[in-house]
Amino acid sequence: MARFGALFCAIVAAATSASAAAVPAKPLITFFTGTDFSGQNFTFLGTVATGCIPLSPPFVKNVSSVEIAAGVGCTLWNETRCGLALGNSVSLPSGGTPNLTVQDFNDQAVAFQCLSS
Numbered sequence: 001m002a003r004f005g006a007l008f009c010a011i012v013a014a015a016t017s018a019s020a021a022a023v024p025a026k027p028l029i030t031f032f033t034g035t036d037f038s039g040q041n042f043t044f045l046g047t048v049a050t051g052c053i054p055l056s057p058p059f060v061k062n063v064s065s066v067e068i069a070a071g072v073g074c075t076l077w078n079e080t081r082c083g084l085a086l087g088n089s090v091s092l093p094s095g096g097t098p099n100l101t102v103q104d105f106n107d108q109a110v111a112f113q114c115l116s117s
């Protein structure tokens, strides 16, 4: 995981430097503490594949809806190792998921990973 975090930082650093060759980070997923894209939100900027990214407070076990960019799919996990530890997950397609209770994952997510779809 530290490896993925370091890679992400390197990508962000490259994208924000003068380097024109770097793949620019773009919005991949927005998390909302409320249903129907309400409450506090956080948009993760990055490139796919993201690797396993832990959520930060107040989003830890506090996400009720998400919006995912076109061409991207994301899996939410209820443990920080995205499948390397015993846990539950839900895989979501691009577009809006307004009510994670429907997926039985309301206030469950602690980490996520996004891939191109």
Ligand SMILES: *[C@@H]1O[C@H](CO)[C@@H](O)[C@H](O)[C@H]1NC(C)=O
Pocket: 030, 037, 040, 041, 042
């Ligand atoms: C996210 O929250 C900010 C600050 O409250 C708000 O201005 C923005 O419209 C929200 N974004 C979305 C997609 O709802």
Ligand SMILES: *[C@@H]1O[C@H](CO)[C@@H](O)[C@H](O)[C@H]1NC(C)=O
Pocket: 033, 039, 040, 057, 058, 059, 060, 061, 062
């Ligand atoms: C969930 O998010 C809301 C809105 O930011 C915040 O008021 C609340 O304290 C958070 N709850 C937890 C358990 O983090």
Ligand SMILES: *[C@@H]1O[C@H](CO)[C@@H](O)[C@H](O)[C@H]1NC(C)=O
Pocket: 078, 079, 086, 087, 088
């Ligand atoms: C994840 O969810 C499963 C199924 O509800 C549960 O058994 C497990 O304890 C949860 N893991 C964590 C780390 O909360």
Ligand SMILES: *[C@@H]1O[C@H](CO)[C@@H](O)[C@H](O)[C@H]1NC(C)=O
Pocket: 035, 036, 099, 101, 102
């Ligand atoms: C979310 O889905 C659950 C389960 O279907 C439902 O009981 C609840 O009313 C929904 N909440 C909203 C805000 O639509």
